[in-house]
Amino acid sequence: MELIKEYRFEAAHRLPHVPPGHQCGRPHGHSYRVGIHVEGEVNEAAGWVIDYAEINAVVKPIIDELDHRTLEEIPGLENPTSENLARWLWQHIAPRILLLSAVTVHETATSSCVYRGA
Numbered sequence: 001m002e003l004i005k006e007y008r009f010e011a012a013h014r015l016p017h018v019p020p021g022h023q024c025g026r027p028h029g030h031s032y033r034v035g036i037h038v039e040g041e042v043n044e045a046a047g048w049v050i051d052y053a054e055i056n057a058v059v060k061p062i063i064d065e066l067d068h069r070t071l072e073e074i075p076g077l078e079n080p081t082s083e084n085l086a087r088w089l090w091q092h093i094a095p096r097i098l099l100l101s102a103v104t105v106h107e108t109a110t111s112s113c114v115y116r117g118a
């Protein structure tokens with residue numbers, strides 16, 4: 001079974017490697033939405049795969065590092081595309097949530113990416 005815990009944060013960014021004149025070369029902000037997916041068997045005694053609170057305990061402090069920040073100032077996010085942000089989140093979360101199966105990053109209402117660790 002797969003669980004999804006969702007987070008939101010606000011952040012500014014600009015993309016340093018876009019062609020001249022590209023809109024994303026200018027500083028701008030997004031209301032990011034992140035989905036943390038975990039997959040595993042249901043523990044029948046507990047009735048759950050993992051307590052949502054256990055996910056929260058790991059992920060919330062990591063999201064707080066991004067909230068109301070300029071993303072390209074954060075080590076590892078010098079080129080803060082959705083793809084690189086999804087990988088950065090995976091790298092910070094996977095060692096502590098072994099059941100992590102995917103990270104989704106919604107940068108706008110219409111643009112998102114999914115990273116499954118490869």
Ligand SMILES: Nc1nc2c(c(=O)[nH]1)N=C([C@H](O)[C@H](O)COP(=O)(O)OP(=O)(O)OP(=O)(O)O)CN2
Nearest residue numbers: 015023024028030080081082083107108109110111
């Ligand atoms: N593959 C990627 N392409 C783009 C990324 C990205 O992270 N990965 N990021 C951007 C910009 O950050 C931009 O702010 C978001 O892009 P876009 O979806 O084009 O935004 P719009 O609001 O202009 O899109 P609509 O089509 O109006 O919904 C660009 N590309």
Ligand SMILES: [Zn+2]
Nearest residue numbers: 013024028030
């Ligand atoms: Zn953007």
